[in-house]
Amino acid sequence: xxxxxxxxxxxxxxxxxxxxxxxxxxxxxxxxxxxxxxxxxxxxxxxxxxxxxxxxxxxxxxxxxxxxxxxxxxxxxxxxxxxxxxxxxxxxxxxxxxxxxxxxxxxxxxxxxxxxxxxxxxxxxxxxxxxxxxxxxxxxxxxxxxxxxxxxxxxxxxxxxxxxxxxxxxxxxxxxxxxxxxxxxxxxxxxxxxxxxxxxxxxxxxxxxxxxxxxxxxxxxxxxxxxxxxxxxxxxxxxxxxxxxxxxxxxxxxxxxxxxxxxxxxxxxxxxxxxxxxxxxxxxxxxxxxxxxxxxxxxxxxxxxxx
Numbered sequence: 001x002x003x004x005x006x007x008x009x010x011x012x013x014x015x016x017x018x019x020x021x022x023x024x025x026x027x028x029x030x031x032x033x034x035x036x037x038x039x040x041x042x043x044x045x046x047x048x049x050x051x052x053x054x055x056x057x058x059x060x061x062x063x064x065x066x067x068x069x070x071x072x073x074x075x076x077x078x079x080x081x082x083x084x085x086x087x088x089x090x091x092x093x094x095x096x097x098x099x100x101x102x103x104x105x106x107x108x109x110x111x112x113x114x115x116x117x118x119x120x121x122x123x124x125x126x127x128x129x130x131x132x133x134x135x136x137x138x139x140x141x142x143x144x145x146x147x148x149x150x151x152x153x154x155x156x157x158x159x160x161x162x163x164x165x166x167x168x169x170x171x172x173x174x175x176x177x178x179x180x181x182x183x184x185x186x187x188x189x190x191x192x193x194x195x196x197x198x199x200x201x202x203x204x205x206x207x208x209x210x211x212x213x214x215x216x217x218x219x220x221x222x223x224x225x226x227x228x229x230x231x232x233x234x235x236x237x238x239x240x241x242x243x244x245x246x247x248x249x250x251x252x253x254x255x256x257x258x259x260x261x262x263x264x265x266x267x268x269x270x271x272x273x274x275x276x277x278x279x280x281x282x283x284x285x286x287x288x289x290x291x292x293x294x295x296x297x298x299x300x301x302x303x304x305x306x307x
Contacts, residue, residue, distance in 0.1 A: 004033030004102065004161040006138045010145035011070060015041050020066060021149065024059050026052045026073040032102055033161070034072065052077045056085035056097070063095035068149060074108070075101030075117035075158060079124055087127050090154050094129070097154050104134070104158040105245035106277055106285040107195070116277030122250020124156045125223045132223040133176065134158040136197040137166045140220060143174035151176065160195045167198055167218075179226040181233070185215035188300055189233040192243040193219045193252050196270075196291060200243050203296040212304065222252055227259040234265045239307050241300055243270040245291060268303040270296050 001009075011034065015021045022044040029035035029047060038045045048055035052073050059069035072078065078101035079086070090097045101120060108115040124130050133148065133155060135141040141159075148155050167182070182197070183204055192200040197218050204214040215233050219225060234240050240260070242253040248271035257267050272289050286292040 001138065002033065002162050003135070003138060003141060003159060003164055006141050007100070007145070007159055008033040008037060010142055012037055012040060014145065014149050015044060018068065021068045021070070022046070022062060024048050024055050024069055024071045026050055026055050026077065028073055031074070031161070032072045032100070052082045053085050056082040057089050059097045060085070060089035060093060060095045063097050064093070068096055068098075070098040070100060072100040072102065074115055075104040075120050076115055079117060079120040079156070083123055086124065086130065086154070091127050091129050095154065096152055098148060099154065099156045100159050101156065102159045102161045104160070104194070105272070106282065106289060106291060107160050107162070107245065108277065109282055109285065110279055112279040113277040118247045118272045118277055119250060120158070121222055121246050121252070122254065125250065125255065129153060130223065131155040131176070131221065132158070133221050134194045135220060136194060136218055137164050137168055139166050139168040139170060139172050140174060143172060144176065144220070147174060147176050158194065164195055165198050167201060176221055177224065177226060179229045180218045180220065181215065181229065182218055183214065183216040185213040185237065187213045187237055188215070188304060189237045189240045190214050190216045190243060190296070190300070191219050191230065191240060191252065191256055192216065193222060194245050196243050196245055199293040200296055203293045203300065206293075206297060207300055212300065214300065219252060222255055225255045225259055230256060230259050231263060234260055234263060238265060239303050240265060240267045241270065241296070241303050242267065243296055245271070247272045247274055249274055266303065266307065268299055270299050
């Protein structure tokens, strides 16, 4: 199934179990995969129209009365457009609101640069107290949803809407605040988040054939980043490569640089090189912006040669 279908299924299960869980969307129930929840829970699913700022404020109000609201929209409208509401009505007021931004970064495809949230992690990461989570596959998403729902506070979920290959086993054990070491290695630490995790693992396999031993770690929670795991791996290998569907400024790479600030370990990055997105299908955008296995291999070799 598509990731949005898993998300809707999990949210429906949470709403069945807990009458305090509710959903607000900005006229994007169909796009988010949650349209069917309106008929199942007519008193707890609200279409706020194309008015994301009101949606966030309503959610904050519901939270203040003990509800557990989830709000959803395309990623730029769930972050850039409602930044002040997140900062003041949700985070500053310590409200329990979960924010789902769909199709982050180049996943927006034909909607083009206006809909490509290449800076959303940087925007939200600067707001005190907000947790940022990005699932890599359906297994991780299903494991994370109940944990996120039970977490008391604001969580931003970067959700790829379409299908993704599973990289975790069915018996995967999830910890919201612990990064997952997916492959151990000694030459280079590869820290990756989101849908590029499969590319990072494939790149590590090819690099291994050339005698380069990469440690691949999925950093599903970018804030607060698991500094302990990041630092331990970086100290072991001596060089770090970050991989993300985001601007190399403000996102995972910046969080890693902050975590390693006192360790003097070089950090290289695969990501969007401080530019806006453009219209295109995913294969073209991955090639044009360097978000693919080939560029991960290229940057890994560059990182090691510069060490």
